[in-house]
Amino acid sequence: MKYDTIIIGAGIAGMTAAIYLKRAGKSVLVLESKMQGGQIINTINIENWPGALGISGAELTENIHAQMIKLGADFEYEEVLSINKTDDSFTVKTDDGEHSSKSIVIATGTEPRKLSAKQEQDAGERTISYCATCDGALYKGKPVVVVGSGNTAKHEIKYLENIASKVYHIHHDDPIPKDAVAVFVAIGRIPNTKFLENLVELDSKGYIKASEDCKTSRKGVFVAGDCRTKDIRQLVTAAGDGAIASQAVVDYLG
Ligand SMILES: Cc1cc2nc3c(=O)[nH]c(=O)nc-3n(C[C@H](O)[C@H](O)[C@H](O)COP(=O)(O)OP(=O)(O)OC[C@H]3O[C@@H](n4cnc5c(N)ncnc54)[C@H](O)[C@@H]3O)c2cc1C
DSSP: OEEEEEEEOOSHHHHHHHHHHHHTTOOEEEEESSOTTGGGTTOSOBSOSTTOSSBOHHHHHHHHHHHHHHTTOEEEEOOEEEEEEETTEEEEEETTEEEEEEEEEEOOOEEEOOOOHHHHHHHTTSEEESOHHHHGGGGTTSEEEEEOOSHHHHHHHHHHHTTSSEEEEEOTTSOOOTTOSEEEEOSOEEESOGGGTTTSOBOTTSOBOOOTTOBOSSTTEEEOSTTBSOSOOSHHHHHHHHHHHHHHHHHHHO
16 A cells, blocks of 8 residues: 555654644654653653643553544554665565655654763663663662763763762763763764655754755655754654644645
8 A cells, every 4th residue: 555644753743743634634644763752751850731731641642642543544563674765655674575656754852862872881780771750760779870961961960869879970081980880871862864865855963954844855755853953852843843744744745
C-alpha cells in the first residue's frame, strides 16, 4: 500500500501530526523505533502542558497514542534506516522491511549525547544512566557521579543529593572517580538525523534545516519537533509543529 504520509517518530510531534492528518482524511503510517511517547516518557510530573494540572509523560503520551490509533493511524515498531525518493513517491527502508508513501514527516527528536570514548572506557562495568529521576533510586546510600556543566546536570545533582551518599560533579572528559558506582550523563542532546544526511539539508549540529513552516529542503519531506532548527524545544512547540507540518502535507498532496 502506498500511504499518503509516513511519519517517522512517535513522540509528541509525530503523533500530533498523525492526529491532524487522519482528521484531514489522509492515510498515515507512523513508525517508531523504541517506545511511543519519545523523550518525555520518563518525566513524572509535567507542569506546563496546558489544561493538565500536572500529568506524567507516560500518561500524556499514552493518551495521545490512543487518540491517534482511534482516528485510524497505522502504527508499527520499526526503526527507519533510510529514505529514497523515486519519481513521485518515497521508499522508507526499516529494520523490518520497506514502506511506500507520497510524503514524509520526520519527527525523530533528539537523544542524549554519549560520554567520550575515554570516559566510557574509564566507566568500565559501572552503570551509565541518562536519567537521574529514572535510575537514581537504585543508588541509595552509594557514591555516584554526574557528568556535565549545564542546567540539566545541575538538576540531576540536586535530585541525586537526596539519595546518594556522595555526588561527584565532573565535566566532559574529566576522569571518573574510582569509588562512584554509577555515572549520570547530562552533556546535552543530539538530533536523530544521521540517516537523513543525503535526503535533506542539516545544520552543523545535525538539526534539519526548516523554519516555522516545517518544510525541509526536499519537496514532499516535512519536519516537526525537536529535530528541526528552532529556538524552543518543548512539548507545546513539538505539538504545534505537528499541526503545521500536517497542514503542509495536506497542501502538498493537493
Ligand atoms: C528529561 C526531560 C524532561 C522534559 N520536560 C519537559 C517539560 O516538563 N515540559 C516541556 O514542555 N518539555 C519538556 N521536555 C522537552 C520535551 O520532552 C521535548 O521538547 C519533546 O518531547 C519533543 O518531542 P518530539 O516529538 O519532537 O521528539 P521526541 O520526544 O524525541 O520523539 C522522537 C521519537 O522518534 C523516535 N525515533 C528516532 N529515530 C527514529 C528512527 N530512525 N525510526 C523510527 N523512530 C525513530 C524516537 O524513538 C522517539 O520516540 C523535557 C525533555 C527531557 C529530556
